[in-house]
Amino acid sequence: MQEVKATMAGSVWKITVKPGEVVEEDQDIVILESMKMEIPIGAEDDGTVKEIKVAEGDFVNEGDVIAIIE
Template identity: 70%
Template structure:
């Protein structure tokens, strides 16, 4: 199991994956918006999305878990 975490505080602008989707290392899975900038959050390895911990519009803090892949 791999937890993909927020690298900084911001709003979840877009979620690019859904539960059951296969992801590859470095694929952008979530895009955060902070201070008018878009910050892509990438998968750190290959796997399948098993859980989305956030939804679009949510505010997250640095270190919050966004997506879980296995």
């Protein structure tokens, strides 16, 4: 199981996967918007998305868990 975490503070701009979806290493899970930049947050390993813990528009802090991948 891996926790996908926010690499920096920002708001959730787009969620690019759904629970149950199979993802590959480095595939974008969500795209944050911070400092006016698009910040893609990718999976660290191959797996299946178990849970998305945020909604579009949410503020996340650095280190907050965004999704869980199995």
